[in-house]
Amino acid sequence: MALALTAPTAAAFTSPAAFSPAAVPAAFSPDAAPAVARVWVTTPDGALRLADRGTVAFGRAGADVPTVVVDPGRRFQTIEGFGASITDSSAAVLYRLTPAARDAVMVSLFRDDKLSYLRQPIGASDFTDEPAYTYDDVPAGQTDYALRHFSIAHDRAQILPLLRRARELNPYLKIMATPWSPPAWMKTNGSLVGGRLIDSPRVYQAYAAYLVKFVRAYRAEGVAVDALTIQNEPQNRTPSGYPGMDLPSWQAAEVIERLGPMLRAAGLSTKILGYDHNWSEHPNDAANTPADSVADIDHYPQELLATPAARWISGTAYHCYYGDPSAMTALHDEFPRKDIYFTECSGSRSSDPAHTFSDTLKWHARNLIIGSTRNWAKTVINWNLALDETNGPHTGGCGTCTGVVTVASDGTVTRNAEYYTLGHVARFLRPGAVRVAGTSFGTTGWNGQIQDVAFANPDGSTVLVAHNQNDNPQTFGVRFGDRSFTYTLPGGALATFVWSGRSGDRPLDPAGWTATGSGTDAALAVDDDAATRFTTGTPQRPGQYLQVDLGRVQPVGRIVFDTGASVGDTPRGWAISVSADGRRWAEVATGSGGQFASATLSRGQFRHVRLTLTAADPAAWWSVADVRAYRRAHR
Known part of the structure; x- marks a missing residue:
């Protein structure tokens, strides 16, 4: 609703x-x-x-x-920001409103809801109310390597004014940009729909120059572009009637190797992001992979970051339409110096439209607002900022996508669930959060x-x-x-x-910790994830234990064994001991019950810590979801 x-x-x-x-x-x-x-x-x-x-x-x-x-x-x-995209469709429906009503919507979105990041199509996407276009279209059979016909005149009517107004309302607003297709004359099929970049250094150079020209043209219009990707959804090889292109990682590297130096030579600080597609590759995309890019199957970001072009790539961009946000953490663990951005997810009309608000609120809260940011995303960007009551206008593509707001033909404007999910973070996080x-x-x-x-x-x-x-x-x-x-x-x-207020705690990073214990999956107690847990798998009895190796001898002021959400699995009686060498142990605390079994230490150094049960409960198992250690406070 x-x-x-x-x-x-x-x-x-x-x-x-x-x-x-x-x-x-x-x-x-x-x-x-x-x-x-x-x-x-x-x-x-x-x-x-x-x-x-x-x-x-x-x-x-x-x-x-x-x-x-x-x-x-x-x-x-x-965190860099939260927002959506002012697509051609979004601009069109906003311009159906009177100037005062349109500005009221912009105020609500960018001043009140404090949306702070926009992802803008470079040319047409699937959400447009007119024929597909780029900024350098020429008659079929012609080329324009010098980009003499390049023009962003199309965007001056609606899109650029909206972008400038958004930045007026939120001076901290950042903008990234993404093409759905290069000009058709650069492609193997001569069309904006499907095909691939012609495998030619001259074409790679022209495409890189096209993107730089776009950034410079937008800057001249008062709109700075903070980041670029070079192709939306590069493994979507068969877009349904809208602009798109197959761009394997090796071709992406060819473009980026030229684009990076061009941006620097132009004095532009615009970042380059790679990939810009799903958390995991959709099986249909994988099944249609050409022979020259099979290494990209579910491995595209890694393949791209393994090329020399990686020196120009600031991070990797992801979408939500297949897979799980944990893919972003997996990539971060492989390439910890490269940033992660989440750049597209659309809300969707439910099979029963009365459930759309509820379904969207729950899914976006779980996977985007919390799931993506917990998996290293610096941004969370929805798709269309505004659509009409028929979820359009659009060309092919999604017929059930919803916008952050809906603008009906009678001028009624509806704040959708996306408005609130984004607001739950955008309104409260300040620049530098x-x-x-x-x-x-x-x-x-x-x-x-x-x-x-x-x-x-x-x-x-x-x-x-x-x-x-x-x-x-x-x-x-x-x-x-x-x-x-x-x-x-x-x-x-x-x-x-x-x-x-301050907490005073100085937690240690658990990376590299190991654990053993009287049960299954002891490693889950030190995986930095309280949603997983070590458990005895049997009723509690004295002598059951969990032992953690902190990796090196160090001063620790406090150690905590956290049962987590399984409050019925709290230890009925327990003792905590510490050791520097794993052989000689000193008992430092005892207790019973409670989610947190902890010990505070004022002196000494150790590497190993062990919690041992001292009481039995034939009706309850024992679990540990998280072990945390804190540095000793300075005196």
Whole structure:
């Protein structure tokens, strides 16, 4: 169900001030322990839409519910932005509105919802209300290697004015650009639909020059292009009636080897991103792979980054239409110095349109807002910014895609679920925000648990975005340093929590840790993923243990064994011991029950830590989802 705004005026799009992080109480101090967190919630039934639900108080008492732990002392990727694409179709439907109504929509999107990243087609895509085009079209049989006919005049009517207005409304806005096809005269089939680049140095040079000319032309129009990819979905070899092209990794490398030096010579800082396709290759695409590019099957980003062209490539771009976000982490682990961007996913009309808002909210929360950012994405970009009530106009391609907003023929404008999922991060993350460590029990594959991701803003505030994957309400806890709060999240809901203050914790990176134990999958306790777990697989009895090797002898101030969401599997009695050499052990803490079994150490150094059960429970197994170690505090 979508929210219909029946008066397409500026007043109809004025958002409450409470949607802004500025509404966080001024008493917050980044130098003190947090006192309260402010909460905004969206529910699948649409009853709550980024609704300010007030504050929840931190306390010192531990929670008796599954509790996620936020550790801002471990930092990952810097976030660059969240947004969509002003396609030809988006521009066309926005220009069907009166100037005042159109500007009200832009204000709602870029000032109020704070969308901060746009991915712009270079020429036509599948979402256009006119014949396909590029910026250098010439009659069939002719060529234009000198690019004398190059012109972006087409974009001056609608697209460029909208881009300039978006940047006025959000000065932090970034823009990347992607072609669906080069000019037809550069291609083997002489068409914008299908085919491949002609395998010729002259063509590679011309295509690189075409892209540089685009960036320079946009800059002259007041629109800076922060990043480029050189082909949308390069393994989609048979687009259904819209521009597209097969671009194997070896041809992409040929273009990039020319494009990189050209951008530098032109004094342009525009980044080059590779791939720009799905998390995993669709089987239909794999089945149609030509003999000269079989190495690209489910390995395209790796193949491209293994070429000399990699020195010009800043990162890799991904889409959502096949596979799982974990593919981005797999690539990051192989090429940790190359960034990851998530650059396209469309919402989709459900088979029962009444469920579209709910279905989109849940899927995008799980896979994009949380799933992608937890897997190293610096951006989350939806597809069309705006479409009409028939999910168009479009040429071939998707007939069920939805936009961030829908603009009906009568001027009614509807904020769709994408507006709110993006808003749950875009409104609260400031430029320079960084993803930080946080345990999460939910998975992108859906396991019914609380799924979350945490960020630190430059001003010292912390942002936690949490999604209840279950259809029923769930109560969970959030721990930050030695303070925590509990909150009950409605079924399927998405929430953003914002607080300010320091935790004081200095967590260690678990990379390289190993584990053994009295059960199965001991390694899952040290995989930095609280959604997986080590378990005894049998009822608890004294002597069962989990032992962790931290890789080297080092000073550790605190060690924590975290049961995670399986609160029934907490150890009934336990003892923690430490050792420098794995032979001589010293017991440092004992206890019983609770999600967290922990020990605090004021002196000494060690490499090994072991938790041993000291009590039996014939009715319960024992699990550990996460082991964490913290540096000793300076005195």
